[in-house]
Amino acid sequence: MRVKRLLQNPLVKFVILSYVIFLVFFTAIGIGMLVGAPESITTILQILSAWSSTFAFVILFPKIYPGRKLKDFIKELFAQKLKLSVFFCVVFVQLMIIVGTIILLTNTTDTQVTASFTGFGLLFLAFIDNLVRGPLGEELGWRGYALNELQKRYSPLKAALLVGVLWGFWHTPLWFASGYTGVELIKYIALFMIGIVSFSIFVTLFYNLNKNLVIPIVSHQIFNFSLVVMKGELLDILEYVMLFYFLVAFIVIVINPKKILYQ
Structure with missing residues (x-):
């Protein structure tokens, strides 16, 4: 009975459906590569797979929020005025992580970190491609819905940990590819x-600190794009980038501005 009640929980349904849709697209990509499908087809499938949490949320939306309109819900996520102090703080901290990673990698390993793209045009296209493949497709579901719902029951810190784990394991197929x-x-x-x-x-x-979905979208974009633009041994880059984020997370937990994480 407990399992049945759990499976009836809208948030649990969202997570399961997000995983299933992503796996379906991932499998389709694999099949497409095996049969020699055009690169344009596999690219479209890759983009669609990144939007699996959005698809899951849209499918379940009428049952999660009966009587509400999806467009109104999305508008509310961007309704609060963007605070430039919060926006620039997010950008600054993440840029420092990138700079710190490059400095440490250059001085402590044999990895020579260079830019993956030499031309502005290629860099811009890569930026847009990364935005479509990640932040735009993932944040509505994982932050706009899941995080906000979990914070109705748990502290922001616990909600963040739960979303982090669930969102992390959602990427499981990519690990083995x-x-x-x-x-x-x-x-x-x-x-x-x-x-x-x-x-x-x-x-x-x-x-x-600023309930506008632009904040997680921009943060996610910088997080992903930093790994795209740095050319070098991936595991070395990941080691420093991810440990820097761990250090930053530890600091914000300790400092906890305005007691945000424990409200």
């Missing part, structure tokens, strides 16, 4: 989960 095996795969997964849970804490704090 990374090309890593053995110890390297374990290291990759560990760094990924440390980073994504830490990022979830970081973004929850700043999102709660």
Whole structure:
């Protein structure tokens, strides 16, 4: 009976459906690559897979919020005036993480970190591609819905941890498509989960300081794009980026501006 009640929970349904839709698209991508489907087809499938949490939320929306309109719900997520102090603080902290990563990698490893894109045009296209493949497709479901719902029952810190873990494991199929095996795969997964849970804490704090979904979208974009633009040994880059986010998460938990994380 407990399991049945749990499965009737709208938030649980959202998580399960997000996982299922992502897995379906991921499987379709794999099949497409095996049969030699055009690259344009696999690219579209990759983009759609990133929107699986949005698709899940849209499908379940009438049952989650009966009588409400989806467009009104989305408008509310962007209704609060954007606080430039919060926005620039988020950008500054994440840019410092990138700078710190480049400095430490250059001085402590054999990895030479360079830009993946040399032309502004390519960099801009990569920026838009990254935005569509990640933040725009994921934040409505994971932050706009799941985080806000969990915060109705739990403290922001606990909600952030729960979303971080659930959102992290949603990426599971990507781990096994990374090309890593053995110890390297374990290291990759560990760094990924440390980073994504830490990022979830970081973004929850700043999102709660300014309840506008632009904050998590921008934060997520910088988080992802930093890994795209830095060219080098991925595991070395991940080691520093993710541990920096862990350090930042620890600091914001300790400092906890305006007691946001424990309200």
